[in-house]
Amino acid sequence: MTTSTYSQAAIQSARELVFGRAPNPVVCGSGLRIGAGTVFPEIKFTLPPMRIEQKNLSAICEIYKKTTSAVLERAAALSVPGVVVEFEHLPEMTRIPAWGEAITRVLREAMDGASQKNGLRTALRVTPVDIRESRNAPAERVEQAATLMESFRRCAAAGADMLAIESTGGKEISDQALMECDVRGLMRGLVVVGTQDCGALWREIRKIAAAAEHPCLASGDSACGFANTAMVLAERGYIPRVFAAVVRVVSAARSLAAFENGAVGPSKDCAYEGVICKAVRGVPISMEGKSAAFAHLSSIGNVACAGADLWSNESIEAGRALSGDAVVANFEQLAYDCRLMNTARERGGEDGARQLRDWLVMSDAPLDPQAWVLTPEFVVQAAEVIAREPDPYARAREAAILTLNSISLAVEERDLQISDSEADWLEQLRGDMDELPESAENL
Secondary structure, three states: OOOOOOOOOOOOOOHHHHEEEEEEEEEEOOOOEEEEEEEEEEEEEEEOOOOOOOOHHHHHHHHHHHHHHHHHHHHOOOOOOEEEEEEEEHHHHHOOOOHHHHHHHHHHHHHHHHHHHOOOOOOEEEEEEOOOOOOOHHHHHHHHHHHHHHHHHHHOOOOOEEEOOOOOOOHHHHHHHHHHHHHHHHHHHHHHHHHHHHHHHHHHHHHHHHHHHOOOOEEEEOHHHHHHHHHHHOOOOOOOHHHHHHHHHHHHHHHHHHHHHOOOOOOOOOOHHHHHHHHHHHOOOOOOOHHHOOOOOOOOOHHOOOOEEEEEEEOOEEEEEEOOOOOOOHHHHHHHHHHHHHHHHHHHHHHHHHHHHHHHHHHHHHHOOOHHHOOOOHHHHHHHHHHOOOOOHHHHHHHHHHHHHHHHHHHOOOOOOOHHHHHHHHHHHHHHHHHHOOOOOOO
């Protein structure tokens, strides 16, 4: 299991946790500086319903090229200072690495063309799918892992500026634990198995990024398959929101393994736990919220902006809207969100940025425990707990206890509203945490 000890968190004050600035910014693509004071939009889209097969590959590449070019044209028209495009594979594009490579090359050409034509600064993030199936025989899983690494290598060679993944090691344990609100099972799947797998995976991705012929960042992971699954289940009323909030915070202990094994940021957009990772390690992050409503609904549409260095739409299906291309329309929403955040800093300095941040935070934080755990005040507390603990299980356990205590105090002081049934679950979960063993060996 990955172990690491920090003398202190990179961000120790809520005052310093603000959108657009990270202690350790990165430079990628055509000179895009992420975390250095400007928030950039990150756009992602997927294909309309169609078969992903060899005979359709040319048509698929044309959709990616045409849609991306249209987005970049709109970015230039809106005087956007820079754009990140994420190419998140569909499973077939990773299983057949040549397909992901071909699309990456098309996107690279479109983005280079926009940079030359308009002087637009761009960066391309490529995210293969974690195709490793835990239910398969060990030999088959080894073969799938090899294919996944080959996909990374090909996409890096084809022009990716950043490599990312939403890794899923331990998800088969976590999924059952989520449905049963089983804290012990969550710790086994998400933290013990998930952290070990995430760390091993990123040691390999780091090597691939370092070996690329052009500058390529090992960017970051996401606990989407764990914490966002919990968020969606809570939104639909299948599990309590207080449990989903705990899962969100605990997932930071797991996603930190990427940064401890070579990732440098920006983290993935759907990694809402990224804000805690930012506070611990100082890395820039991508976040999503209100402008990701085409992908999923949530109760954290504004608070997610608080620490964002990239602002993402999650994803949208290529198609039409009344205004024209639906992806371009969704991108325009991101562009205006970023323009507001950047103007707050340009006109009001860091105090102006903090004032807007505080308004965004307080519009969500009192209404849902999942929003409460993304507030800068809570995040720096969680980062402090995580930074001082020596191993992932200890981090996760202490962070979960902090989460439940913080939510309880906020409810008691009427800073956070929860239903009576949620309050009952809160007490149940606090009892469950008391029964957790001191070490992972006794889970």
